[in-house]
């Protein structure tokens with residue numbers, strides 16, 4: 441299997457690392473050949489997240505950005521594929537789109553070799569880099585802050601009822617970071633004109649839960665942003681600079697709060 445650079449990395453100068461596990465558009469040929477045309481359009485991608493957060497490199501955040509699609513392997517799921525939610529969800533190797541339809545052509549599916557390769561060569565390097573960079577940051581600053589940056593369509597009846605708030609902040613019900621950090625993140629969203637919720641439907645996936653260990657000075661927050669705040673939610677999923685430039689100042693305030701935060 442040909443895998444080229446499973447992630448991009450930008451070295452920062454502050455205690456903040458931003459992880460982007462789902463914007464990737466690459467697929468190994470062995471997976472791409474199995475997909476329906478609908479799945480090949482990668483509708484469940486966290487579209488344009490690196491572009492939306494592009495300003496954060498200048499602020500001094502480190503960035504780890506996935507280059508491969510979640511249809512190769514989902515980086516925000518545990519390696520043993522324990523389900524994250526009691527309600528409907530998708531796994532380490534998704535077989536279905538968020539709406540429940542199969543991603544595979546009739547009778548097709550990943551064999552064990554494909555799964556093993558994707559885990560070894562995409563999942564493990566990404567997590568190896570997150571861990572190494574968090575440790576480096578903690579060594580330099582005494583603590584490390586992780587923002588796991590996501591986005592999703594505002595309406596997906598199979599996954600949640602009604603319309604998702606704009607900013608969905610997840611701290612694993614308060615277990616993945618100090619309360620003062622989640623307070624600072626929530627405050628950055630207050631009076632922004634955007635609706636926000638803390639630990640609503642999205643409480644933080646594997647990355648937030650696994651790396652967020654406040655008693656070891658690792659503090660993690662997930663932000664699941666409703667895609668309508670910066671793009672068209674329907675194909676071809678265009679970035680909307682006119683809409684995005686309204687939400688970016690709020691994201692900047694949020695990122696600055698995470699950079700400035702001290703335990």
Ligand SMILES: [Zn+2]
Pocket residue numbers: 461462486589590591
């Ligand atoms: Zn995501």
